[in-house]
Amino acid sequence: MTSPISTQKHGHVLIVTSNNPPVNALGAAVRQGLVAAIEEAEAANDVAAVVIRCEGQTFFAGADITEFGKPPVMPWLPEVVDRIENCSKPVVAAIHGTALGGGLEVALGCHYRVAVPTAKLGVPEVKLGLLPGAGGTQRLPRVAGVEKALQMTTSGTPIGAQEACDAGVVDRIIEGDLLQHAVAYATEVAQVRPLPKTSERQDKVENVDPSVFDQFIQANARTFKGFEAPMKNLEAVRVATQKPYSEGVLEERKLFMELMSGTQAKAQQYFFFAERKAAKIEGVADDVKPREIRKVGVIGAGTMGGGISMNFLSAGIPVTIVEMAQDALDRGTGVMLKNYQASAKKGRFTEAQVGEFMGRLNPTLNFDDLADCDLIIEAVFEQMEIKQEIFGRLDKIAKPGAILASNTSYLNIDEIAAATSRPQDVVGLHFFSPANVMKLLEVVRGAKTADDVLVTAMALAKKIKKVAVVAGVCYGFIGNRMLIPRQMEATKLLLEGATPAQIDKVHTDFGMPMGPFQMADLAGVDIGWHRDPTRIENIRDALCAQDRWGQKKGAGFYDYDEKRRPSPSPKVQEIIEDFRGKAGVQAREISDQEIVERTLYTMVNEGAKILEEGMAQRASDVDVVWIYGYGWPVYRGGPMHWADSEGLPKIVEGLRRQEERMGKDFSFSQLLLDKAERGEKFTGR
Ligand code: T1G
Numbered sequence: 001m002t003s004p005i006s007t008q009k010h011g012h013v014l015i016v017t018s019n020n021p022p023v024n025a026l027g028a029a030v031r032q033g034l035v036a037a038i039e040e041a042e043a044a045n046d047v048a049a050v051v052i053r054c055e056g057q058t059f060f061a062g063a064d065i066t067e068f069g070k071p072p073v074m075p076w077l078p079e080v081v082d083r084i085e086n087c088s089k090p091v092v093a094a095i096h097g098t099a100l101g102g103g104l105e106v107a108l109g110c111h112y113r114v115a116v117p118t119a120k121l122g123v124p125e126v127k128l129g130l131l132p133g134a135g136g137t138q139r140l141p142r143v144a145g146v147e148k149a150l151q152m153t154t155s156g157t158p159i160g161a162q163e164a165c166d167a168g169v170v171d172r173i174i175e176g177d178l179l180q181h182a183v184a185y186a187t188e189v190a191q192v193r194p195l196p197k198t199s200e201r202q203d204k205v206e207n208v209d210p211s212v213f214d215q216f217i218q219a220n221a222r223t224f225k226g227f228e229a230p231m232k233n234l235e236a237v238r239v240a241t242q243k244p245y246s247e248g249v250l251e252e253r254k255l256f257m258e259l260m261s262g263t264q265a266k267a268q269q270y271f272f273f274a275e276r277k278a279a280k281i282e283g284v285a286d287d288v289k290p291r292e293i294r295k296v297g298v299i300g301a302g303t304m305g306g307g308i309s310m311n312f313l314s315a316g317i318p319v320t321i322v323e324m325a326q327d328a329l330d331r332g333t334g335v336m337l338k339n340y341q342a343s344a345k346k347g348r349f350t351e352a353q354v355g356e357f358m359g360r361l362n363p364t365l366n367f368d369d370l371a372d373c374d375l376i377i378e379a380v381f382e383q384m385e386i387k388q389e390i391f392g393r394l395d396k397i398a399k400p401g402a403i404l405a406s407n408t409s410y411l412n413i414d415e416i417a418a419a420t421s422r423p424q425d426v427v428g429l430h431f432f433s434p435a436n437v438m439k440l441l442e443v444v445r446g447a448k449t450a451d452d453v454l455v456t457a458m459a460l461a462k463k464i465k466k467v468a469v470v471a472g473v474c475y476g477f478i479g480n481r482m483l484i485p486r487q488m489e490a491t492k493l494l495l496e497g498a499t500p501a502q503i504d505k506v507h508t509d510f511g512m513p514m515g516p517f518q519m520a521d522l523a524g525v526d527i528g529w530h531r532d533p534t535r536i537e538n539i540r541d542a543l544c545a546q547d548r549w550g551q552k553k554g555a556g557f558y559d560y561d562e563k564r565r566p567s568p569s570p571k572v573q574e575i576i577e578d579f580r581g582k583a584g585v586q587a588r589e590i591s592d593q594e595i596v597e598r599t600l601y602t603m604v605n606e607g608a609k610i611l612e613e614g615m616a617q618r619a620s621d622v623d624v625v626w627i628y629g630y631g632w633p634v635y636r637g638g639p640m641h642w643a644d645s646e647g648l649p650k651i652v653e654g655l656r657r658q659e660e661r662m663g664k665d666f667s668f669s670q671l672l673l674d675k676a677e678r679g680e681k682f683t684g685r
Contacts, residue, residue, distance in 0.1 A: 112186075310357070443471065620640070
């Protein structure tokens, strides 16, 4: 098999090229080829310098993640990087695309680094539950300084070429032909001695104030909470300020192996592939082309309609947004502008861009203005009759081939499609609030939704930087359908003796951003409430009847102060005890484990039902929904991956207790029972 690494002499420069699509991952053949190329350069008397570069979309984007967990093949990446650095002739890294992880470590092993202005450089290993394990935690601080190294290693966020140049990671920004200029640069430095070795730099790691690390930990405590990798990245960088390189890399290796053998790294690496697999639609031919979406229409300028519109405006797609009344339209567009300006303040956009985005917006009261849109998204009140009336009108005015989408969170897409003469053009696009922030998009496939409509939705999701998951038509699709039993069990636990704070704490200790009652207060306790304060059938009705609609009213399951800080509410406790009395329930001590079983195991059971009914394509899609839609901790890999790591027999055992408690109101997923019985897993790792 031909090596992905080839060499070619250009004058006295040996050009080493990697051609290993799609991202020049540093698999075994690449590593072997790089070492062979350096040996070739050493042996050739007419070679004075070396350029290492990559064909295709990017410079090396890191170690080959598909090799993880498999028997290692020599040479190790650290050895390759050391071999490059110990070459007796200068080696120049020519960087384009994204030099990430091991890719940046290879570049740091080179004596010089040049990059095109659009290149990005980073060490995203922390997102895989790891740390740069090929010398990166020791070389990066020596080149860029401790602060920059801490920020890059613990966030995993890449930096641009100019920032890298300013930090000393890149020696020169190349305008024009990268290879040509890299060869010229290599010729320029061919005779320079001593060769600059990043591992020998000491100036940026000596006399570092140790308090830098404690301050960094404090500043990032919330972000790091629950994760193992960020702190180990920080420890590795700290070692670079305490020990010589040769000892530091040994500590780096130890920390790396600790992470690699842990459950968090497995979960986060699983999720890396799960997120990409979600984009694949089973049963749709690869040659199905997406429809062109040049213009989008949005019906409803409320929180959802405005947020949805922003995704397209920011992606360069004009939006016609329709409301029924001028004040609603003005309010909606005003909120969009305010949100953009808030992002601009955080440096996400420039003021000019905000003007550009808003310039693409066409607010109107005239429904017929939607006639020339290629995609129209309805984002109005969650009531079937209203949606069917709107889709009936759309059917009359939308141009042929326009995709008609509903942002419904629960309702039946087939019933909505039936209100039109073109059900094949109807699809669900369920955005998560805030729609301009949350990455998840559930693409709900109706019985008659055409394949190219699906393909268009998935392609468009990528364009607007969403992660799309295909869902079937069922109440609540994937995410909300699993939320329902969780909320029901959480409410029952209140009646049986638990408090909102205890239940929420079990969830936040687990790693969720908030628990069931904190979530209810944030979203609105009144969502789905029948609005009749005289009709009080459950705890939620009682709260709503007393205007306790959540944070927006300063009171819900919790009381809130003027800064929206929550505190347990005696009033709510009274309501709970009142209901307990009426139901004749005796309060009892509820263990945290019971709360886990009754809420999280119940979700796993519902997720298994979703799979057995074909409402999700694969278990990893369910995990993608819960990580991107609800903040399930990525270091636990999502509900189905977590269930596998808990052990399905243990999940079944916990749910048996549920079955005893609930009798006929509880039904097991047969798929869950079968898999537990057969010792199988949902997510295969
Ligand atoms: N290894 C193996 N496959 C990879 C890969 C990798 N590092 N990166 C991407 N792929 C596959 C991906 O699964 C997909 O496959 C295809 O390439 C296109 O990816 C020792 C231990 C580079 C910014 O974490 O961030 O180095 O679905 O859809 O949107 O210290 O891929 O087509 O079959 O994402 O253009 C560190 C991970 C590794 C970078 C391109 N590096 N990759 O984005 O394409 S650990 C990373 C990315 C490491 C060392 C440590 C992105 C990208 P398929 P894609 P994209």
